[in-house]
Amino acid sequence: MFIIMLIIILAVGFGVQYFLGMIQIKHFTKNYIDLRSKGRVVIGRKPTIFQSGTLVLLQIDEKDRIEEAKYMQGVTVFSKIKALSGLEGKRVAKLENADLTKHNKLLRNAILDAKRTFNIIQSGGEVEKIPSPMMQAVNRVNSMFTNKGGKKNGYNS
Known part of the structure; x- marks a missing residue:
């Protein structure tokens, strides 16, 4: 009975x-x-498991200057998109850590990811898919148990 209730819950x-x-x-x-609808949009993301995941939307003009910025940051599904100020008029490709000092670390990382994504797309590249935090954890565990660099169990073969 307990197992059925647990499954239902x-x-x-x-x-x-x-x-x-x-x-x-x-x-x-x-x-x-x-x-x-106002122009091109650059998206930056910083997914995490135990901290606030962060997503940034930067709407840019034809000269690659930020006109409007929004972000979503939080741990739960109750996170909402909010206005992000202080970036208006800055060129996406020229954003640096010094421009982002008033923002928290996760938000800075998401903005810098947007810059990186923008630069990759501008150079004709393709943006790699960021694995989810859960997949990152699974990959780390798998890498501990797989054969790396010709070694088995810590000894050369």
């Missing part, structure tokens, strides 16, 4: 999480479409 929790996640995605999409 987990299923309901998963359903609520899914529903709230869909609402958050809808909110993000609405803001993205709004910025996209």
